[in-house]
Amino acid sequence: MDVVGLLRRLGVFPASREAFRVFASCLRVLLGYCGGLRELAGWGAPVLGGLCELSSGDLRFLEAEASGSGLSVEECQLLVQRLVPRAERKRYAVYYTTGVGVRFMSAVACSYLRGRGGVVLADPFLGSGVALAAVARELGDRVEAVWGVEPLPLPALVAYTALVDALGGRRELVRVVVGDAFDVVPRRLPPGELPKADVILTNPPFTRWMLLDSRYRRWLLQVVEGLGYGRYVTRREASLQALSLFLCDYALRDGGLLASVLPASTFYTIYGRGVKRLLKERYRVLALAEGGGSFSEGSGFKEVILAAVKGGGGGATAFIKLSEEAASMASGSRLVDLKSAPWFLDLNWLAFFEGELRDVVVKLVKQGVEAGMLRPWRSVLGRWSLIRGIEMYGPDFFFIPNRYWRLVEDDESYVRLESKWGAVKLDKSLLVKALRKPSLYSWRIEAEVDTYMLAIPPAGLRELPRELREYVEWGARSGVAAPAIRAYGELWYSHVYRQVKAKKPFGHVFIPDKVDLLFRRRGVFANYTREETAASKNFYIARCSLVESKLITAWLNSTLFLAMLVLLGRKISETWTRLLESDYLELPIPDLSRLRGEQASEILEQLSKVMQLKLPPMWAQLGEGSRRSLDIAVAKALRVKSPEDAVEELYRALAAALHARGCMGS
Numbered sequence: 066m067d068v069v070g071l072l073r074r075l076g077v078f079p080a081s082r083e084a085f086r087v088f089a090s091c092l093r094v095l096l097g098y099c100g101g102l103r104e105l106a107g108w109g110a111p112v113l114g115g116l117c118e119l120s121s122g123d124l125r126f127l128e129a130e131a132s133g134s135g136l137s138v139e140e141c142q143l144l145v146q147r148l149v150p151r152a153e154r155k156r157y158a159v160y161y162t163t164g165v166g167v168r169f170m171s172a173v174a175c176s177y178l179r180g181r182g183g184v185v186l187a188d189p190f191l192g193s194g195v196a197l198a199a200v201a202r203e204l205g206d207r208v209e210a211v212w213g214v215e216p217l218p219l220p221a222l223v224a225y226t227a228l229v230d231a232l233g234g235r236r237e238l239v240r241v242v243v244g245d246a247f248d249v250v251p252r253r254l255p256p257g258e259l260p261k262a263d264v265i266l267t268n269p270p271f272t273r274w275m276l277l278d279s280r281y282r283r284w285l286l287q288v289v290e291g292l293g294y295g296r297y298v299t300r301r302e303a304s305l306q307a308l309s310l311f312l313c314d315y316a317l318r319d320g321g322l323l324a325s326v327l328p329a330s331t332f333y334t335i336y337g338r339g340v341k342r343l344l345k346e347r348y349r350v351l352a353l354a355e356g357g358g359s360f361s362e363g364s365g366f367k368e369v370i371l372a373a374v375k376g377g378g379g380g381a382t383a384f385i386k387l388s389e390e391a392a393s394m395a396s397g398s399r400l401v402d403l404k405s406a407p408w409f410l411d412l413n414w415l416a417f418f419e420g421e422l423r424d425v426v427v428k429l430v431k432q433g434v435e436a437g438m439l440r441p442w443r444s445v446l447g448r449w450s451l452i453r454g455i456e457m458y459g460p461d462f463f464f465i466p467n468r469y470w471r472l473v474e475d476d477e478s479y480v481r482l483e484s485k486w487g488a489v490k491l492d493k494s495l496l497v498k499a500l501r502k503p504s505l506y507s508w509r510i511e512a513e514v515d516t517y518m519l520a521i522p523p524a525g526l527r528e529l530p531r532e533l534r535e536y537v538e539w540g541a542r543s544g545v546a547a548p549a550i551r552a553y554g555e556l557w558y559s560h561v562y563r564q565v566k567a568k569k570p571f572g573h574v575f576i577p578d579k580v581d582l583l584f585r586r587r588g589v590f591a592n593y594t595r596e597e598t599a600a601s602k603n604f605y606i607a608r609c610s611l612v613e614s615k616l617i618t619a620w621l622n623s624t625l626f627l628a629m630l631v632l633l634g635r636k637i638s639e640t641w642t643r644l645l646e647s648d649y650l651e652l653p654i655p656d657l658s659r660l661r662g663e664q665a666s667e668i669l670e671q672l673s674k675v676m677q678l679k680l681p682p683m684w685a686q687l688g689e690g691s692r693r694s695l696d697i698a699v700a701k702a703l704r705v706k707s708p709e710d711a712v713e714e715l716y717r718a719l720a721a722a723l724h725a726r727g728c729m730g731s
Contacts, residue, residue: 066126075115078218079148087145087219090136091226092127098234102127108236111221111243138230141223142193146362149217157216158270158305161192162326165387166360166370170266170324171199173352173372177322178264182207187262189246189269189312191215194224196266196324202231212240212259214249247288247308250316261318268326268361269309274302274336297339304336314343319376323348326360329367333413333635335647341414349377350403354385355418367636369415379404384417407431408441412648413633422722425715426628430653433703438660439653446657450608451646452572454600455499455518455564458548462540463561464501464601465491465517469545472515480517486539489532495521497565499599503577504586510622511676512575512592518599520562571597573614574607576621579643582631582726588680590630591621605646613657616665619672620655623699624692624712627683628719629653631726640726655702664702671695684723687716 072080077088092102095113099105102124106116116124136144142161149159162170178184184207188197191213201211211228215221225241232238240259242249253259274282285308289298294311306327313323331337332353344350351372360368370387383398401417407427410416416423433439442451457463465482466472473488474481481490496517506512526534537558540546549557564570575592593614600606607617620626629652634642644652660668675691686692693712700708 066123068130071123071127074119076112076218077222079150079153081148083144084148084219085130086134086136087141087148087223089127089130089134090138090141091222092131093134094138094226094230095236096128096131098229098236109240110225110236111215111241112218113222138198138223138227142195142198142227143362145193145220145223148219153217156272156276158272159192159217159220160268160271160359160361160364162196162268163360163362165356166268166326167196167199169354169370169387170196170326170372171203173324174200174264174266174322175203177351177374178204178207181263183209185209185260185263185318186211187259187265187316188213188267189250189265189316190267190309191221191224191241192268193220194227194241196268197224198227198231200264200266201228205232208232208238210238210240210260212242212262214242214244214246216243216245218243246312247285250312251288251292254316259316262316262321263318264322264324265313265317266324267309267313269306269313271328271364271366272305274304277305294339294343297343299335299339302336304331304334306331307336307340310340311343314347314375317375321375322372323375324370324372326368326370329355329369329415330635332369332415333633335645341411344371344373345404348373348375349380350382351377352383352385352398353414353417354387355415356387382417386418407434409629409633409651409653412651413635415636416632419632419722422628422718423632425718426625426632429625429700429703429705429711429715430629432705433655434653436704438656438703440656441651442654443650445654446607446609446613448650451649452568452570452606452608453646454570454602454604454606455561455568456602457518457561458552458557459540459546460501460601462546462549463519464499465496465519469543482536487535489536491519491533491536492530495519495533497599498596499601500575500592500594500604501601502603503580503592506575506592507587507589508679509677510589510591510593510618510672510680512594512598514594514598518561518565518601519558520565521558522562523556523559565599570599570606572606572608573597573611574609574617574621575600576605576607576649578603578605579641580630580634582634582640582642582723584683587683588686589622590627590683591618593618593676605649609657612665612669615669615672616655616657616660619668619695619699622672622695624687624696624715624719625699628715631719631722655699660702664698667698668695668702671698684720687720688713 068082068085069080072085095105102116105113146159146161184204186197186201186208194213197213201208213224215224221241221243225239228239229236255261289308289311292315297311317323331340351374354370359366360370381400382403383400385398430439461467461469470482470484472480473483478493479490497520498514499516499518500512500514501516549560553560573594634644636642671694696712697708700711705711
């Protein structure tokens, strides 16, 4: 018998010999609760309606195979994920919840539902139903209905089988729909055939937004906005997990429980701001739990589990670090009132998992805020005071010197370049002094800038001066400028000029786009230049006066600010972190209008002592004389109580947090 062909006739996907083992095992379990395959065909189970169209010989074959199949339901739930082909697995984000995640979600749900009957369980992103089946089995007769939606037929059948089995064969309580949840749920919820849920346990898809078809993205936004969640969509370039949570909210009754596996980035990216707003406005967040990494089988994402009650009012949130054995909310939790937490911690809810460092930073910042000396960057300098540097396509063409051309003469009015292709002289009017990449300026606060950006006004190639035209022709011929040519066409060589004119990316303070918290190759965080200078997109540029720039430079290189970076930065790998422009604008900085006289002078004096020094790796500076003096000057200016003691307390807490993360450089 061609079992793969048989699966395809039934509409089963994925279809393979191993998939047939899973399919036959599901039949064996379900046949234990009915009189035969023809009866099973009328149950409304995923793909099994096609059984009625099979021949008697096919049915006899399936019954024989089912009786001999040895996979348990639990084995099918785990195996089916691995059977999905790589492309579809990536497209549908087929990563099912791990055992520790299921145990935690089940414990939360059962605790929430203690003593209640008539319960409706649901998962709009069902997968193989691992979490939902575990809770259904635990609740037993207290379940009134359970439903889920799954786009892939075989996992949907596995989930259906697991749910029917968990409920002792009461298949009339189970409804599993094969389809797209964003299509199914809005059409079939009340007054349709799917009831609103008392509990949703889910692990929604984390597929990257840009990997989705553009028409599908537009449709998703239309659906979510049509359901009334437009105000929570913070950007048109949304995140699928955020939209998934909005759909779950739509399907959940008031007073219902939502427990969801989510990428940790949900709680610190721009895309997640709408989710956090929804949770703060409509939910009581019971808990956020993190483990060693992921709660999804085979996923490389750092993930957390959210547990929240819709319309649950105020109350503390438990931030829990789970071990493999942990299954209760009482395990190693920290309690936080999210609605009264300091505004800057709202940037990254993962900061609440921290202990001593968070407490010390919050205490010091609160003192500065209450003294009126710390305010959000946006309110001190305005939103236009921070800008990203220039994005260029082909930096080894637009930066001078570069890997192909060395600078041999730098005159007041021109520069001369040489390479194996010859020599050219370029007019200084075409050049903009600019910082190229952070690693070039990593040991001194005051950057020595000896690089230029080439900013060519838009003009036809024949209109350019001869030597400039030769350089442009080299860029095209060599392939170095190929990215710019692909992106901008005929006047590709002018895209830097257009950005310079439009963005005016000049300032004295330069913040790296991202930083390795090991700081083994950096002695400073932010750089300073005496003259207004531009920079590449590897930097954010602060635009303010010269004196303000020095004070901002001192703040950005202070240990208190670096502790906030450790606490609030977006983790993009094990040690690399970053803040985005929108994040910096929300972070506290000194109120420069109030930072005057002796306090400002002392900060500037301490900064001047280290401005041009070659500094050791950052964490090797903790407690060292010049850093300590700068930190104490900053603490005094912020009106921190007992500034010397406060700085020592900060050093101890930061060192402990860095050791725990493996981020102390050697």
